[in-house]
Amino acid sequence: MSHDGVGLRAVLRSAAFLTAGALAVPLLAGCGSDEKPSRPLAAQDIALVARDKVAEGGTLKWAVDAVPETLNTFQADADAGTTxxxxxxxxxxxxLDAAGRPVANPAYLESAKVIETEPRQVVLYKLNQQAVWSDGREIGAADFVAQWRALSGKNSAFWTARNAGYDRIAKIERGASDLQVRVTFSRPYADWKSLFSPLYPKDVMGTPDAFNDGARRKLTVTAGPFKVEKVDTAKKDVVLTRNPRWWGKPAKLNEIVLHAVDRDKRAAALADGSADLADVDPAEADRIVLASRGQGTGTPLQGSGKTSAKKLRSWALAHGFDSDEVMVGQKKLRKAITRYLKQQDELRAFAVRKSLEPAYTQLALNGAGGPLADQRVRQAVARALDRRELAKLVLTPLGLPADPVGSHLALSGQDAYTDSSGVLGSQDTEEAQALLADAGWVAGGPVKEPKKGEKAAGAENDRGDQEKKSDGGKEGEYIVGEDDKGTRHETGDEGGKHLAQDGRQYTGNGGAPGAYAPQGTAAPAGAVAGPLAKDGKALALRFVLPSGPGSDTLNTVALRISAMLEKVGIRTTITKVSDESYFKDHIASGDYDLALYSWPSSAFPATDARPIYAKPVAAADGSVNVEQNFTRVGTDQVDQLFDEAAAALDQDEERDLIRKADSRIWAMAGSIPLYQRPQLVGVRKSLVNAGAFGFQTPVYEDMGFLKKGVTAGASPAGH
Structure with missing residues (x-):
């Protein structure tokens, strides 16, 4: 999961999250002959060229969010860097190939297929006879057995984050030769292709100590085009070098250095040469595009130094400087602008490659208590949303397809994808209001005044778990709605009272430039005449958002959602919290009503998505096990459909069961898929076979820099 930057297998492997790119797994293959398969909405954008155009040698500096805490992808704190x-x-x-299709990796497999289904399912792997570990030992059954035993869940000494699939294996044996591995399952398992990707050597998986600690900061034995040279926490680097025992197509690069760079410093890292490749946010992508076109470098500075501070500040704000950078003395501001212009000059060597991530952003609705415990209220929220408008808001300015996501369990291009949104997927204000009325929420109804020492109606929900002060309190809150007299108002602006744009009421410290409309501005057209109320309480929801770098898009989307909800009589309070506490202290703990975060789309939804939508179960100690279902909404029927899909060896049957499950998840309205996440990557123009990969698993041995005098040609989706 990701809050547009955070995201399935690291999310699923931990009670926390994998980032959206964490573990690329194959997509389900095969569609019914009577159905036309969907296509990815956007093609990959990696400046794809033949290997003979790529120079030998060189170092690729690749910006990542952090140095991985572990190199073991099956541990709880694995992240995108681990992957x-x-x-x-x-x-x-x-x-996966560029079309999102699963293919056997010929470097390791000659073939892999189900050879028996009765009395038990048996999969036979035929390994590439050249495949060896870096210590010279053949890759074989012993490695498969060690990984199965470590991840089966039968030995609690192995600190595994999850055991899905491996717990269904009955035995693993050597086949007719050392190059064959027979895997026999105790129960049918449709998602068997998800297993042994990646495969660790028995040196890592063989004992609890080796599994738990041995592979956290080093991998001595490997078997890929690269090997781990070192993990340098001081320099924030993971250095990968060519594997001299690699038997496949030799890596073009000498080194890949994964270098930790903060999200808001990526453009600067590209400009100063500390990164050649970096995921960037829209604002930094704009900088790179302008620089590449030779724009954005016009200087407001004059040699005589007579440019006024006012003009400098105006220029700086227009070019995306933070308000803190602008409100400094003229001398410091001139230095900051000079530094910016130098960076723009360096950024001419870069391009933005763009696609859509195999991940989507959703609106999560916490159904554990309060108004959202009522399915009708959740469905009303869904009906109030114009999902196409929200997708356009985010993706159209980037030149990317703005189709709203129609499934919780797959994305366009994946075999299981179909638009199951039905009646909940399109905006219908009247239907939303009818659902709210049916749930007992009356427009203009009486709201009880709080007694002395009580919180105001709507200030907390029925869970009672929001009484503690939010980390976001110091960031401030935006309240979208009206008071019990239908008057729109705002507090917190250092004593002033002004109407906020889009109905926002900001209760933080001080004001934000351009955030307020003049006093007396009318409410948006279509807003209800008064708050909806039930049992003396106004219908008010707490919308929690992260406040760190890269959260601007989420904030914009949240404000638009809040305006849509206001039109049906739902008031929202937007609370901003730190990135560090957003998931741990709010999403995972249930301290929110509405939230925006992203889930990566899995190739194996029957396995990977089940914990996200599983019905919460009460434990013996009175606690509730929600697994990864942070909306706390689930049914026995959905659980059963997932279980049936996981056991369906016929791919068409599995696909149909997944689609049925998705239809029922839509009806529960615990989460509303909005749009596929944009993937923007700043890349040195000479770097090829790398960039916005889309569904594709990167081919590391093909990455490199163009030979001198060679051109890459037009990029399929490039800027």
Whole structure:
């Protein structure tokens, strides 16, 4: 999961999250002959060229969010960096091509298929006879057995984050030769292709100590085009170098250095040469595009130094400087502008490659208590949303397809994808209001005044878990709605009272430039005449958002959602909290009503998505186990459909069961898919076979820099 930057297998492997790119797994293959398969909405954008155009040697500096805490992808704190390393240095039985199709990785497999279904399912892997570990030992059954035993869940000494699939294996044996591995399942398992990708050597998986601690900061034995040279926490680097025992197509690069760079410093890292490749946010992507076109470098500075501070500040604000950077003395501001212009000059060597991530952003509705415990209220929220408008808001300015996502369990291009949104997927204000009325929420109804020492109606929900002060309190809150007299108002503006744009009421410290409309501005057209109320309480929801770098898009989307909800009589209070506490202290703990975060789309939804939508179960100690279902909304029927899909060896049957499950998840309205996440990557123009990968598993051995005098040609989706 990701809050547009955070995201499935690291999310699922931990009670926390994998980032959206964490573990690339194959997509389900095969569609019914009577159905036309969907296509990815956007093509990959990696400046794809033939290997003979790529120069030998060189170092690729790749910006990542952080140095991985572990190099073991099956541990709870694995992240996207962990996955990048694993993809480059370890075997993976299957990987995805650019169309999102699972293909056997020929470097490791000659074939892999189900050879028996009765009395038990048996999969036979035939390994590439050249495949060896970096210590010279053949990759074989012993490695498969060690990984199965470590991840089966039968030995609690192995600190695994999850055991899905491995717990269904009955035995693993050597086949007719050392190059064959027979895997027999105790129960049918449709998602068997998800297993052994990546595959670790028995040296890592063989004992609890080796599994728990041995692979956290080093991988001594590997089997990919690269090997782990070192993990340098002081320099924030993971250094990968060519594997001299690699038997496949030799890596073009000498080194790949994964270098930790903060999200808001990526453009600067590209400009100063500390990164050649970096995921960037829209604002930094704009900088790179302008620089590449030779724009944005016009200087407001004059040699005589007579440019006024006012003009400098105006220029700086127009070019995306933070308000803190602008409100400094003229001398410091001139230095900051000079530094910016130098960076723009350096950024001419870069381009933005763009696609859509295999991940989507959703609106999560916490159904554990309060108004959202009522399915009708959740459905009303869904009906109030114009999802196409929200998708356009985010994706159209980037030149990307703005189709709203129609499934919780797959994305366009994946076999399981179909638009199951039905009646909940389109905006209908009247229907939303009818659902609210049916749930007992009356427009203009009486709201009880709080007694002395009580909180105002709507200030807390029925869970009672929001009485503690939010981390976001110091960031401030935006309240969208009206008071019990239908008057729109705002507090917190250092004593002043002004109407906020889009109905926002900001209760933080001080004001934000351009955030307020003049006093007396009318409410948006279509707003209800008064708050909806029930049992003396106004219908008010707490909308929690992260406040860190890269959260601007989420904030914009949240404000638009809040305006849509206001039109049906739902008031929202937007509370901003730190990135560090957003998931741990709010999403996972249930301290929110509405939230925006992203889930990566899995190739194996029957396995990977089940914990996200599983019905919460009460434990013996009175606690509730929600697994990864942070909306706390689920049914026995959905659980059963997932279980049936996981056991369906016929791919068409599995696909149909997944689609039925998705239809029922839509009806529960615990989460509303909005749009596929944009993937913007700043890349040195000479770097090829790398960039916005889309569904594809990166081919690390093909990445490199163009030979001198060679051109890459037009990029399929490039800026």
């Amino acid at each position: 990048r390393v694993a993809q480059a240095v370890l075997p993976s039985m299957f990987r």
